[in-house]
Amino acid sequence: MRRQDYTPIRLMMRRKWEVFPGRNQFCCGGRCILSHETGVFKLTLVLIVITGSLFFIFDAPYLWEHVHPIIPLISAALFAWTLAFLFRTACMDPGILPRSAIAESEFYEAASYEQGEAGAMYVPPARTKDITVNGKTMKLKYCFTCKVFRPPRTSHCSMCNVCIENFDHHCPWVGNCVGKRNYRYFFLFLFMLSLLCIDIFASIICHLVVESKEDKNSFVDALQANPASILEAVVCFFSIWSVVGLTGYHCQLVATAQTTNEDIKGSYSRKRDSQNFNPFASGSWCGNCLNVVCSPVPPSLIDKRGFVTSQYEEHYGIEACHERYGAIPIFEQPFSGGQVSRPPQAQHVTRDVDDRIQLHSHMEN
Template structure:
């Protein structure tokens, strides 16, 4: 049965709904994040917002506090879902290394050459050369601002960081939702803190004139105020930090890695354009179709290295037409020689014993112990049917024991 992409995915991601939702390997942390949002809101609705329903009699404005709280909470959870359950910008892995950049290191004798790749390449970004790295895991050169996440084991485009609270990498396709999630969580904390303070104020204006008595009357409000105040240091600080990154067109990875280097930020296009790029640009479609059927890849032909192209005269016959013609000419000269000594002079002057030894060592040497005649008819048969091995053919070319009959 054919498998789908999410079933054979090589990364550490987890899939739900048959590949429709993709999470990181630490997706269980989402339950903690959801609990940190939902539980305080439930406490607020039960112990605080319920008592504020009738504090604003005109137009029943007290009910708006409860409605806003529930709507705002749902909005934050939707942003959390969009951040954590979609492709952050994963670049598909290559099935084989790039052939145009491969080279073979054969400096070590008697060893198989190993494939070598340039670790860096230069690409132009806004007219400025930028170095990109080769990823051994994904077998590709990473695009600019791309990095390999060691947790998800994927190369992510415009990689910002891996957030354990959402259980997903933050990249090009979900960074906008991540920022909205963080900033909305900050606003929710501010809202709950303000409404709890307002309730304490109403208690002090009523039967509990002091702060201590009002806090004893509504301990839930005190707990929520402390919780929201602590949370504001995290989500509020994160919101401010990412606001700075957006205005300067940086990522968290770039800021932490290159903050000590006084290098030029080639991606900075001005504060306004940087903000427009994040919030007003169209989100690119995913490069991966996780529900697609995996096609069987045909095996690649074996690579031929330069050292394998050498002529192995003992294993392969001569196939060129020019070589065949030279054999015919030599055989014709041999068949036409009446004087053996004259042939010695033209072939280099080797002694007859050396040719005899060469013939006797080759395959079928038993047939050459006695002089064999070569006639023109046999030469023609030899030309039409070349099934003789190369050692025998060489012996026929150089041997001095043949004469025309």
């Protein structure tokens, strides 16, 4: 069959981002992934763009002619880098962990039943598993939504309804979760935004001081002649206190190889001894910083632009309702007499999964 014969078939197939189970929203054909609530992100973008535009319209020309061209050039570079890192943070996969397939979740559910005197009894599955990371024992928590044991530092975001590797926090200001794949760009965005606020505020003060001296007027007269500069200075002044403080906080987190989630929970700070150490730290603050800024970005675990094939639909059960992807209800009938009937989906476990259950039981006996 010639290549062009495949074109109509490909056009009829759905992309995987169209059946994505989380609450994220996609744009640009699935290339960009955002949170389902982007109002605060739009506010962030508007504040940066309007403040920068006012500066380049009313202050940059004066500084170019009367002070030095390097000042507006530096501001333009910081402005461009800030927007670039903002969009990079907001529009990329933060490190979403794929959900389990139907067979895997059914196997786990079927393995949670024991035969009692009155029939099958449901036994709640184990919520944790112990693993060793760099000599430290850590617990893997089970996610009942994604039906997977979460790797270390992974948490389920209730806003996006997905598990995020190296989960830092859900940031509405950038319209996305901050995790393993985009934390670097989030940190660089904060750093560049801090420099931009300081640079614009200092440049505005320089503009007003130079103008008041050249025109031999008071500083108050210069303020009255430049109302746009006053607005920019007010926005930058209040932004400096919050943005610079947040940047300093994340500098401390980067230097100690922690996430915001770990720091809030006190994972490595509540009890400091030889047993409670950070297994993800490199041993020095310099090495921790290099790991964040210079390490390669891991590949995405979700194939957003891949096509939904029949095998994919069979594995994840998305032909009926994509929101049940990987999430199998435990109870189909009301609780009665301390017993619960076996869920219908657990009765139709595939032959391979049944074989795995029998083999597991035989090995235990």
